[in-house]
Amino acid sequence: MxxxxxxxxxxxxxxxxxxxxxxxxxxxxxxxGAPASVLTLAQRELSLPYAFGLDGERGGIDVALLWRAPMRDDNAEAAYDMHYGRGPDWLDADKLRELGFDLKDGRDAYRARREVYVVLELAGASWQAALAQAQRRLDRALARGSTDKQDADALKSAQEAMKYEQHKASRLFAVDAGLDAAALRQRYPELRSHAIVAATVTPSVTVIEGKTLFSGHIGELSVARISVPHALRGAMEGIDRTALDTGRAAFDMDVSWGRRFEPWITAVRPRRPAPAG
CATH class of the missing domain: 1.20.5 (Single alpha-helices involved in coiled-coils or other helix-helix interfaces)
Incomplete structure (x- = not known):
């Protein structure tokens, strides 16, 4: 025994x-070998653990990637796009077929799910479009004025949305997808502004007035959380969540993606709160 x-x-x-x-x-x-992508991300693209700054020893620190889909036209009046991971307009029926989905089954198509490669763009055309959309909303509110409470509230909301988009909203957008990572890299060759990652896509089916419409939803990235290496955790000392949330402190992290499209952190650069003056 x-x-x-x-x-x-x-x-x-x-x-x-x-x-x-x-x-x-x-x-x-x-x-x-050489990294497939290297992006410098700020706290607006990297979410710290909920308990960060509350546990004395800190322990392990993981950050979650915050990315967005381009805002839809029907969301133009929203204060800001909170729908991280929502299906973008470019992920339509044609793109779903390109990704290998069989849409002949109509409503049953939503049951399918496939892992594909997704292109994440940092501070590019999609973010500029989001800034322009927030500006248009603010311009409309300014044109209406604030003669009554409803207009005054709309103006305040538009001003807050503009400030949020400029300083806090993630600048990382999902802009394309495909089955061939090499082909995507040829289409988006900028290693420091476009990362290719693995993620799941699921079709969404809507029937309006008898017409079946297909769109796609981008789910979780295959690696959505990244561990801060022990050797770099000291750089986070002295940063508290309150300072980050109010914008008085910030940090940058260099994130690389490798042969398996998995990320790791190579550098952490905190920006301390400005002294009160």
Whole structure:
């Protein structure tokens, strides 16, 4: 009996060692060679853990990527686009077919799901379009004036939306998708403004007045959270969430993606609160 327990123990340890070796080999392969993408992201694209700054020792720190889909025209009056991960207009029926979805089943198509490559664009044309949309909304509110409470509230909301878009909203947008990562990289060659990531896409089916309309929804990225390396965690010391939330402090992180389209953090640069004056 004792011998059997020893065999099981040795086998269990060997399995753990083998799994860890496999994981480490995958990490090493992903990070070997030149990075596929390198983006410098700020706190507006990286969400800190909810308890950050509350636990004395901090422990491990993971950040979550905050990305957006381009705002739809029907959302023009919204204060800002909170729909991170919502299906963009470019992910239409033609694009879904290009991604390999069979839409012949109509309403049953929503049951399908497929992992594809998605292009994330940093501070590019989609963000500029979001800024322009917020400006148009503010211009309309200014033109109406604030003679009554409803107009005054609309003006205040538009002003807050503009400020949010300029300083707090994520500048990282999903702008395209495909099955061939190399083809996408040829289409978007800028390594420091376009990252290619793996994510799931699910068709969405809507029937309006007897007409079936298809659109796509981008789900979770295959790797949506990134661990801050232990050697870089010291750079986060002294930063509290209150300072980040109010804009009195900020940070930048260099995030690289490798051969397996998995991200890792290579640098952390905090910006401390400006001294009161």
């Amino acid at each position: 004792r011998r059997a327990q020893k065999i099981l123990l040795v086998g269990g340890v060997a399995l753990i060692v083998a799994v860890n070796a496999f994981v480490l080999a995958g990490v090493a392969w992903n990070r070997s």
